[in-house]
Amino acid sequence: xxxxxxxxxxxxxxxxxxxxxxxxxxxGHRAMYWYKQKAKKPPExxxxxxxxxxxxxxxxxxxxxPECPNSSLLNLHLHALQPEDSALYLCASSPPRPRTxxxxxxxxxxxxxxxSVL
Amino acid sequence: xxxxEEDPQAxxxxxxxxxxxxxxxxxxxxxxxxxxQNSGRGLVHLILIRSNEREKHSGRLxxxxxxSKKSSSLLITASRAADTAxxxxxxxxxxxxxxxxxxxxxxxxx
Numbered sequence: 001x002x003x004x005x006x007x008x009x010x011x012x013x014x015x016x017x018x019x020x021x022x023x024x025x026x027x028g029h030r031a032m033y034w035y036k037q038k039a040k041k042p043p044e045x046x047x048x049x050x051x052x053x054x055x056x057x058x059x060x061x062x063x064x065x066p067e068c069p070n071s072s073l074l075n076l077h078l079h080a081l082q083p084e085d086s087a088l089y090l091c092a093s094s095p096p097r098p099r100t101x102x103x104x105x106x107x108x109x110x111x112x113x114x115x116s117v118l
Numbered sequence: 119x120x121x122x123e124e125d126p127q128a129x130x131x132x133x134x135x136x137x138x139x140x141x142x143x144x145x146x147x148x149x150x151x152x153x154x155q156n157s158g159r160g161l162v163h164l165i166l167i168r169s170n171e172r173e174k175h176s177g178r179l180x181x182x183x184x185x186s187k188k189s190s191s192l193l194i195t196a197s198r199a200a201d202t203a204x205x206x207x208x209x210x211x212x213x214x215x216x217x218x219x220x221x222x223x224x225x226x227x228x
Contacts, residue, residue, distance in 0.1 A: 004160070042206055042218035043161065056215065090160055104149060105210045109160030 006110035023074040023091030032074040035090040081117045088112045122219025130225040137194045139222040141207030155204045
């Protein structure tokens, strides 16, 4: 299984709603990522989890709350979002870094969740 | 801030022609990767070149890296309509972080 699965594919929510995005991989990867991508722009890193611990938070507003319940799952909890948060949210994972070599950090991406905040 | 700038921003060619896109970056790197993204979809890894390599091939793809100029190029030979996508370079200088370039939108017409 070489897939990263994201659900839902599309999500429309109001500014007072609470919703969650889900990401799952069964490749044994121990690093997982959330990216935000606006139209015609590159992905922007939001969070990195390494061995189920948050290792990087790119100064993301607290209305985005990540969670890594286990090594295969990554969630992004959304609360009180703004219309400018509308974007494609991408999840990715990468294999564990071998101890003896430099990490390649090749990332495997899901198809994304298209989020619209009204 | 963006690590990489890519040019051109958009490229339109006919099937069978070659497509070349360029990437410049600002800081030292461990490796440089190229990814493809079909419209509204996730990114797919294409090829990785290490900082001590100068050129690499994979099928119809050829990547060059010039660390003295902090630049890379991706050449797609004999392009096909299915190559229509956005292409991003991505640099890695930390174990857990990729920084993407601004991307090139490639349109291959029949």
